[in-house]
Amino acid sequence: MARQFGTVGVVGLGTMGAGIVEVFARNGIDVVAAEVDGAALEHGRATLTASVDRAVARGKLSAEDRDALLSRVTFAVGLSSFGAAELVIEAVPEHLDLKQKIFKALDESCPPDTILATNTSSLSVTEIAVATGRPNQVVGMHFFNPAPVMKLVEVVRTVITADEVVADIEALCTRLGKVDVTISDRAGFIANGLLFGYLNHAASRYEAGAASREDIDAALRLGCGLPMGPLALMDLIGLDTTYEILDTMYRRGGRDRRHAPVPLLKQMVTAGLLGRKTGRGFYTYEKPGSPVLVDDELTPRPAGEAPVPSGIAKVGVVGSGTMATGIIEVFVRSGYEVTSVSRGAERSAAVCEALKASMTKAVVRGKLTEQERDAALARVTWSTTLEHLSDVDLAVEAVVEELSVKKALFATLDEICKPGVLLATSTSSLPVIEVAMAAGRPADVLGLHFFNPAPIMGLVEVVRTIRTSSEAVARARTLLADLGKTAVVCADRAGFVVNNLLFPYLNDAVKMLEANYAGVDDIDAAMKVGCGYPMGPFELLDVVGLDVALAIQRELYLELREPGFAPAPMLEHLVTAGYLGRKVGRGFRTYR
Numbered sequence: 001m002a003r004q005f006g007t008v009g010v011v012g013l014g015t016m017g018a019g020i021v022e023v024f025a026r027n028g029i030d031v032v033a034a035e036v037d038g039a040a041l042e043h044g045r046a047t048l049t050a051s052v053d054r055a056v057a058r059g060k061l062s063a064e065d066r067d068a069l070l071s072r073v074t075f076a077v078g079l080s081s082f083g084a085a086e087l088v089i090e091a092v093p094e095h096l097d098l099k100q101k102i103f104k105a106l107d108e109s110c111p112p113d114t115i116l117a118t119n120t121s122s123l124s125v126t127e128i129a130v131a132t133g134r135p136n137q138v139v140g141m142h143f144f145n146p147a148p149v150m151k152l153v154e155v156v157r158t159v160i161t162a163d164e165v166v167a168d169i170e171a172l173c174t175r176l177g178k179v180d181v182t183i184s185d186r187a188g189f190i191a192n193g194l195l196f197g198y199l200n201h202a203a204s205r206y207e208a209g210a211a212s213r214e215d216i217d218a219a220l221r222l223g224c225g226l227p228m229g230p231l232a233l234m235d236l237i238g239l240d241t242t243y244e245i246l247d248t249m250y251r252r253g254g255r256d257r258r259h260a261p262v263p264l265l266k267q268m269v270t271a272g273l274l275g276r277k278t279g280r281g282f283y284t285y286e287k288p289g290s291p292v293l294v295d296d297e298l299t300p301r302p303a304g305e306a307p308v309p310s311g312i313a314k315v316g317v318v319g320s321g322t323m324a325t326g327i328i329e330v331f332v333r334s335g336y337e338v339t340s341v342s343r344g345a346e347r348s349a350a351v352c353e354a355l356k357a358s359m360t361k362a363v364v365r366g367k368l369t370e371q372e373r374d375a376a377l378a379r380v381t382w383s384t385t386l387e388h389l390s391d392v393d394l395a396v397e398a399v400v401e402e403l404s405v406k407k408a409l410f411a412t413l414d415e416i417c418k419p420g421v422l423l424a425t426s427t428s429s430l431p432v433i434e435v436a437m438a439a440g441r442p443a444d445v446l447g448l449h450f451f452n453p454a455p456i457m458g459l460v461e462v463v464r465t466i467r468t469s470s471e472a473v474a475r476a477r478t479l480l481a482d483l484g485k486t487a488v489v490c491a492d493r494a495g496f497v498v499n500n501l502l503f504p505y506l507n508d509a510v511k512m513l514e515a516n517y518a519g520v521d522d523i524d525a526a527m528k529v530g531c532g533y534p535m536g537p538f539e540l541l542d543v544v545g546l547d548v549a550l551a552i553q554r555e556l557y558l559e560l561r562e563p564g565f566a567p568a569p570m571l572e573h574l575v576t577a578g579y580l581g582r583k584v585g586r587g588f589r590t591y592r
């Protein structure tokens with residue numbers, strides 16, 4: 001029978017510790033909560049009380065349950081009050097020497113059968129364990145932030161952890177209503193191993209001025225459905241903790257430069273901008289500890305003058321695939337006239353059918369009336385020759401992802417289109433400047449990177465090359481606002497904002513699988529349950545297509561030349577084997 005933990009101890013009542021105390025006390029377990037001094041203890045008590053009060057205000061907890069919960073917690077300064085604790089979990093700052101010191105002291109003061117757990121995100125649990133005389137009773141219990149909400153706990157077993165200790169901790173996680181994955185001791189475990197490279201990369205993109213903080217965060221929320229953008233997430237985690245985790249991962253994880261904390265993080269930590277806990281990080285908050293954002297000098301101001309008119313009424317869309325069809329739908333549903341150009345009448349008919357089917361689905365879902373659908377369909381002129389684009393105000397290209405094809409097309413568009421027309425490419429990975437130069441009128445060329453399915457996804461990346469005019473960008477912004485899309489303006493770098501951050505993370509997941517650290521299901525679960533992602537990396541790779549993912553990763557590697565961005569060999573092999581994902585019935589998983 002698994003051990004019934006009646007009393008547990010928690011050391012450190014900061015961002016994580018206060019949340020962990022709440023998790024135990026909510027589940028009827030007595031908690032001894034310890035801090036380093038009286039002031040920190042009061043701060044920890046206030047954090048816990050504020051959190052449970054918020055739960056009462058939201059109707060998630062009754063006032064009686066709150067009182068019962070708080071009555072289960074005793075507060076103490078120092079480490080000498082754990083006489084009754086069967087488990088003590090440590091959540092102090094991410095420094096090895098500090099944690100080792102605390103474990104040594106706990107080992108000396110706790111009863112011999114007490115299990116000692118660390119909530120470290122990146123340090124070696126083994127190195128912490130050997131600071132005690134009971135290394136077989138030491139485990140990692142890695143909770144996610146905020147601990148009362150996030151369901152995942154990574155249980156980290158070292159080579160010396162006893163089997164029954166792991167079994168007891170796994171049973172405890174189930175009792176706490178958590179989902180656990182049990183893994184071995186490796187820097188960052190599963191979730192942080194995949195998350196922190198991505199966070200650091202986002203900080204470096206921000207530091208390089210690739211897009212504004214609001215745009216970077218909106219891009220990841222709207223483009224990938226993530227619950228938070230990376231900069232807002234670092235503010236939640238704490239920039240000091242983020243820095244320490246990255247630094248440890250860099251040193252422990254083979255010195256992958258992608259984990260070397262970007263200089264901006266160090267500067268922010270030095271300046272005391274630690275994120276929500278100090279009221280200021282990438283964003284500014286109402287007060288320290290508050291989740292409420294307030295405006296600061298970086299907040300975009302509403303433009304003083306009227307927006308630049310787009311001057312667009314008639315749009316040409318070149319291509320006959322999924323994206324072209326979706327883009328046509330976006331425009332006609334917003335009242336624009338569209339000339340659709342594809343290579344042959346058969347292809348035109350297929351696009352017309354797909355468009356009709358998609359809009360009929362919208363009718364069934366009550367998003368559109370039949371009259372609106374028919375009127376939208378009537379706005380399309382079907383053509384098989386580019387000559388018909390001589391009267392459009394905007395031409396959007398969504399043909400095959402091959403630079404030579406796109407360049408030839410832009411050269412032709414230059415011959416056909418009127419002067420001053422906006423020329424846009426929907427490429428996801430190719431350099432926009434290449435097609436801009438092929439068109440010979442680079443000031444009017446930009447990227448309009450729609451996401452699939454275009455009628456549903458709210459995000460469009462507006463890619464500005466070094467030759468795109470400000471006027472063209474302003475016109476595109478007005479147009480997208482009229483289409484009801486969120487425009488994120490970004491620089492012409494491989495993958496723009498979303499794919500530049502997303503695909504290296506997916507590639508890292510493949511490398512983790514390849515290294516046999518964890519399986520497809522555990523990795524997917526860790527990201528969904530630990531980070532609130534809508535899909536795990538392997539689910540997403542199978543949907544996107546492994547060939548597409550590989551092509552994008554290759555582009556990124558080509559541009560960034562960083563060894564850590566090299567495509568995972570396993571991804572290459574799966575593509576060579578024809579396992580391309582859902583579209584062929586087999587990728588990382590097999591589909592019927």
Ligand SMILES: NC(=O)c1ccc[n+]([C@@H]2O[C@H](COP(=O)([O-])OP(=O)(O)OC[C@H]3O[C@@H](n4cnc5c(N)ncnc54)[C@H](O)[C@@H]3O)[C@@H](O)[C@H]2O)c1
Binds near residue numbers: 090093
């Ligand atoms: N922040 C996150 O999102 C997150 C998520 C999972 C795990 N973690 C891990 O949890 C641990 C704590 O991180 P945090 O973000 O809560 O840090 P934090 O800075 O918010 O809190 C640390 C707390 O430890 C206290 N402390 C310091 N020395 C102490 C001592 N000798 N005895 C008792 N208490 C002491 C501090 O006063 C502070 O309240 C780290 O190992 C971190 O990697 C953090």
